[in-house]
Amino acid sequence: MRALMWVNSGAEIPGGHRVQLQQTSRALRELGVEVDEHDGTHLPDGPWDIVHGFQLGAREVAEAKARGLPVAISTIYVGLAYSTTSGGTRPTPRERVGRLYRGMRYMGASLRGREDLTRLAGQEMDEHLDRIRAWSMADVLLPNAEGEARHIREDLGVLTETRVVPNAIDVDLFAPGLERARDGGTVLCVGRIEPHKNQLGVIRALHGAEGVQLTVIGPPHPHHPDYLEACARAATDNVTLLPGVEHDDLPDLYARHRTHVLASWYETTGLVSLEAAASGCTIVTTDRGHAREYFVDDARYCDPDQPGSIRDAVLAALADTPSPTLLDRIGTDYTWAETARQTLAAYEAVLHRHRGAGDRG
Numbered sequence: 001m002r003a004l005m006w007v008n009s010g011a012e013i014p015g016g017h018r019v020q021l022q023q024t025s026r027a028l029r030e031l032g033v034e035v036d037e038h039d040g041t042h043l044p045d046g047p048w049d050i051v052h053g054f055q056l057g058a059r060e061v062a063e064a065k066a067r068g069l070p071v072a073i074s075t076i077y078v079g080l081a082y083s084t085t086s087g088g089t090r091p092t093p094r095e096r097v098g099r100l101y102r103g104m105r106y107m108g109a110s111l112r113g114r115e116d117l118t119r120l121a122g123q124e125m126d127e128h129l130d131r132i133r134a135w136s137m138a139d140v141l142l143p144n145a146e147g148e149a150r151h152i153r154e155d156l157g158v159l160t161e162t163r164v165v166p167n168a169i170d171v172d173l174f175a176p177g178l179e180r181a182r183d184g185g186t187v188l189c190v191g192r193i194e195p196h197k198n199q200l201g202v203i204r205a206l207h208g209a210e211g212v213q214l215t216v217i218g219p220p221h222p223h224h225p226d227y228l229e230a231c232a233r234a235a236t237d238n239v240t241l242l243p244g245v246e247h248d249d250l251p252d253l254y255a256r257h258r259t260h261v262l263a264s265w266y267e268t269t270g271l272v273s274l275e276a277a278a279s280g281c282t283i284v285t286t287d288r289g290h291a292r293e294y295f296v297d298d299a300r301y302c303d304p305d306q307p308g309s310i311r312d313a314v315l316a317a318l319a320d321t322p323s324p325t326l327l328d329r330i331g332t333d334y335t336w337a338e339t340a341r342q343t344l345a346a347y348e349a350v351l352h353r354h355r356g357a358g359d360r361g
Helices: 016-030 058-066 093-112 114-137 146-156 199-205 225-234 247-255 271-278 291-295 307-319 324-333 336-360
Strands: 002-007 034-039 050-054 071-074 186-190 213-217 239-242 259-262 282-286 300-302
Touching (some): 002 016, 016 034, 016 050, 016 071, 016 336, 050 336, 058 071, 071 114, 071 336, 186 247, 186 271, 199 213, 199 307, 225 239, 247 271, 271 282, 271 291, 282 291, 282 307
Parallel strands (some): 002 034, 002 050, 050 071, 186 213, 186 259, 259 282
């Protein structure tokens, strides 16, 4: 079997989607699949049996289908309940600001006339509708969580078959190292520096926390250069900001910290949380999204909108010990070998259907 891993947008942005593509490709090759990787806006020529897309739009999916190629898509979907899945009923400050901004845009467009108002509404719907079209044309969707699959059905009305394929880490690279001494108040936050990851909220939440030393590591998001500056302005003596490091250098950083915090506004998994847990850190993760499917009761959860919630969760995690149950689960369920095995099963099911349809035709 020969597969093309194709990412059309966001290829220049570092992050979990790139890790997922590259590591899944590597693990599939170990199972005997010939995998090519492609960044670009058009499907190249090649003898592939299936296209596996990351962030493909309707045009790209249609291009593959026109060549007779079945399409699998890793959805990496942030649901419409982006900042409300913690169960709260009142809008958060983030939501109120967003609604105000959206309302002002619509007011301005309406004052300019019907044509501008219609254009704005169309632009706002374009991305949403393109995703619906792309995912409806695909042969199978590969979300990373059951909750993600449910949101795709409920939010978008897309009924394409879904097969949940877990996200994963390199369990050979990230090993516990539990015997290594870790200072009691050391907290690490790894991730691309951007508003979504909420590093500024973490810095503010831990301001003045006695005995806590916070290290924030990650490359700045190219679309949010001012956010790193805001983090630097907010950082006090107990905060260290470091640029992004090579992936192979992360194990040593995890091993020097007691707790890892990822207080994002939404996470399906949070690969860095899995890496940190496998490396022997206690875990604080967001209560927004689907991280609970991975960490169950073996992590502390925080509301990213509440500094007190972040602070309390971090202080509690600093007093915890690493969960052996979580370590065992990561080693069994969240390896790239397991991800590749389930991805290959999805490919084979799609190709079986595809060939059967061809025979009937």
